[in-house]
Amino acid sequence: MDDHGRWRRTAGDGTASHLQAKSTRARNLIMPASDDQGVQATDDTGEVLDADFEVESDGDGLALVMKSASGRSTGRPNGRNPQYNRALELLLSRLRHRDAVLVSGIVDSSSVQNLPEADRTILDESVSLADLTDIEQFRKKLSGAQHRITNSAGRNSTKQIRLRLRVPGYTASDANRLATDLSQPVTQPAGGVELPPATLDLADRLYFEQPWLEKLITLLQHRKQVVMYGPPGTGKTYVARELARHITDPGAIRLVQFHPSYTYEDFFEGFRPRLDGGTAAFDLVHGPLRRLATDAEADKGRPYVLIIDEINRANLPKVFGELYFLLEYRDEAIDLQYSPGARFKLPPNVFIIGTMNTADRSIALVDAAMRRRFAFVELHPDHPPVSGVLSRWAKTNGKGSERASLLDKLNQAIGADHEFKIGPAYLMKPDADHGLDLVWEHSILPLLEEHFYESKSRRQVHDTFSLNAIRNRQ
Numbered sequence: 085m086d087d088h089g090r091w092r093r094t095a096g097d098g099t100a101s102h103l104q105a106k107s108t109r110a111r112n113l114i115m116p117a118s119d120d121q122g123v124q125a126t127d128d129t130g131e132v133l134d135a136d137f138e139v140e141s142d143g144d145g146l147a148l149v150m151k152s153a154s155g156r157s158t159g160r161p162n163g164r165n166p167q168y169n170r171a172l173e174l175l176l177s178r179l180r181h182r183d184a185v186l187v188s189g190i191v192d193s194s195s196v197q198n199l200p201e202a203d204r205t206i207l208d209e210s211v212s213l214a215d216l217t218d219i220e221q222f223r224k225k226l227s228g229a230q231h232r233i234t235n236s237a238g239r240n241s242t243k244q245i246r247l248r249l250r251v252p253g254y255t256a257s258d259a260n261r262l263a264t265d266l267s268q269p270v271t272q273p274a275g276g277v278e279l280p281p282a283t284l285d286l287a288d289r290l291y292f293e294q295p296w297l298e299k300l301i302t303l304l305q306h307r308k309q310v311v312m313y314g315p316p317g318t319g320k321t322y323v324a325r326e327l328a329r330h331i332t333d334p335g336a337i338r339l340v341q342f343h344p345s346y347t348y349e350d351f352f353e354g355f356r357p358r359l360d361g362g363t364a365a366f367d368l369v370h371g372p373l374r375r376l377a378t379d380a381e382a383d384k385g386r387p388y389v390l391i392i393d394e395i396n397r398a399n400l401p402k403v404f405g406e407l408y409f410l411l412e413y414r415d416e417a418i419d420l421q422y423s424p425g426a427r428f429k430l431p432p433n434v435f436i437i438g439t440m441n442t443a444d445r446s447i448a449l450v451d452a453a454m455r456r457r458f459a460f461v462e463l464h465p466d467h468p469p470v471s472g473v474l475s476r477w478a479k480t481n482g483k484g485s486e487r488a489s490l491l492d493k494l495n496q497a498i499g500a501d502h503e504f505k506i507g508p509a510y511l512m513k514p515d516a517d518h519g520l521d522l523v524w525e526h527s528i529l530p531l532l533e534e535h536f537y538e539s540k541s542r543r544q545v546h547d548t549f550s551l552n553a554i555r556n557r558q
Contacts, residue, residue: 122151125171125178128269128381129417129427135171139263141256142248145187148175148266152243170426173223177382178266179251180213187248189226191233194244204233206245217335220375269381277387277433279305279331286330290323291476292469300461301331307459309411309436311395314463316531317507318470320439321393323463328389328437336379338372339391342398348405353422368422373407380431388434395438400451411436411457442503443535465495465505474508487511490520493557494528497549504535524551 122136138149152168189207196204206229216222226245234243254262282297290297304310304327312320328337340351348354352373355366370378373390380388401408406418410430417427438458440450463470474488488508495505506528510516516523533545540548547553 123263123267125174125267126269127174128431129429131427133167133171133174135168137171137175137263137266139259139266140246141259142246144256146249146251146254146256146259146262148179148247148249149192150175150245150247167426169223169227172226173219173378174382175266176213176219176223177379179249180216180219180379181383182251182253182265184213184249184251186211186213187250189245189247191230192244192246193234196233206230206233207247214335218375219379220370277385279387279435283330286326290319290326291473291480292323293472296469297327300327303459303461304331304435304437308414308432308434309438309457310459310461311438311440312461312463313396313440313442314470315465315503315505315507316441316443317509318463318465319473319507319509320441320463321391322509324391324393324437324439328391331435332387332389336383336386336388337391338376338389339393340372341393342395342403344397344399346398346403348403349422351403352405352407353420355422374428377428377431377434380434381429384431384433386433388431390434390436392436392438394441394444396440396450397444400454404454408453408457443531463507464502465491465507466502470507474511477508477512487516487520490551490554493554494549497554497557498532501535506531521551 122138124136125133127133136151138151140147140149150168150172186207187210188205190201191204191206206226211222213219226247230243230245251262279301282294282301284294287294287297300310312324314320325337325339349371351371353368353370356369358365358367376388376390380386404411406421407430409418410416410428414430414432417429420426420428436458465471474491475485478484478487491506491508491511498505510523510527511520513523529546529549532549533542536545
């Protein structure tokens with residue numbers, strides 16, 4: 085410890101390759117070091133990130149200090165800590181796991197230390213990291229404020245921020261311990277994260293049988309990624325969201341919807357343009373899967389769930405790219421196409437739930453690699469648990485039996501087209517309470533017109549499937 089209560093780890097020659105060659109024991113040592121050395125964090129793949137940080141005592145609390153070198157240097161040819169942003173996001177995620185609160189944040193570079201603290205503030209109010217849902221966006225907010233303050237700094241200056249912290253279980257004398265804890269991956273709980281079993285309350289909310297839900301959770305536990313598929317109105321997205329809320333906290337859930345123009349760059353990471361003083365530049369921006377993985381690797385005792393709605397509407401090989409490998413081999417790490425030299429592993433506590441409307445695309449047309457890596461669960465109006473949902477819902481909510489009877493007759497009229505039966509959700513929406521004719525005319529008949537476009541005229545569709553025609557069907 086130096087005169088400022090600062091703790092640093094010896095970092096060898098400062099390069100990730102050198103550090104990885106050291107023994108684990110040597111890499112974990114915390115000891116006094118010269119001013120050009122700091123602690124470096126090891127991510128969950130075992131890679132030591134090339135970005136220094138320090139933990140200091142700060143009054144009666146602690147402070148996280150991050151340095152970002154600018155200009156050219158012999159140790160870093162590009163003149164920057166190459167993995168500064170990645171390291172800061174990782175540290176913030178690990179602090180969130182410890183329920184840390186950021187009290188304030190300032191720019192502490194030597195070039196601006198002569199300014200009043202109010203003029204170099206980048207965070208002027210307390211932030212509970214546990215309440216954040218997007219660490220990357222929060223980091224960008226801090227970096228943007230830092231850039232505005234230090235924009236006039238000299239070419240070879242070192243840009244430095246100080247984030248004052250309150251961390252439960254750590255006092256001002258625990259700088260050493262916090263630095264150690266932040267620098268190392270969180271230990272995976274023995275046996276991995278366990279998903280909670282299906283409860284009667286969950287079954288009642290979904291109007292599904294509890295044993296069926298227990299099988300679904302068991303499947304997700306062991307396969308890690310499932311796709312619920314079926315015709316429209318079978319409640320796929322609703323079930324996915326309720327299931328995610330049952331197995332984890334709202335802050336550990338993300339939802340994305342695929343579409344034909346969705347790409348790997350949207351889903352995982354890619355370069356995005358920005359304006360920098362009137363000049364166009366490109367930043368490497370993390371997508372929802374990578375942000376979720378970063379949060380999950382810092383919080384391994386909690387399940388993290390990514391819901392992919394309409395998963396079959398995108399070009400799946402293009403969206404997943406090399407990530408297909410990780411869906412099957414969770415214990416392995418791979419190289420990334422936009423982050424050369426970076427190794428990425430999909431944390432074991434990340435679970436993926438996809439939904440797929442088979443009226444848009446048959447499951448038989450799904451990419452074979454996708455089918456091998458996901459478990460597929462059908463939700464269909466003719467089969468449990470969906471076949472009994474409308475009757476149970478109507479009985480519980482005092483809606484009578486007509487809706488379930490009409491849906492059965494409608495699907496009988498549709499006939500042998502398994503993929504285009506109509507699910508119960510259409511008759512469970514609030515507009516159905518104002519008249520079933522509204523649902524029939526504006527939701528159900530347009531679907532059927534589209535489906536039978538090549539075989540029936542609009543008049544024939546209405547004559548066959550109108551509400552009155554279905555009511556009078558024997």
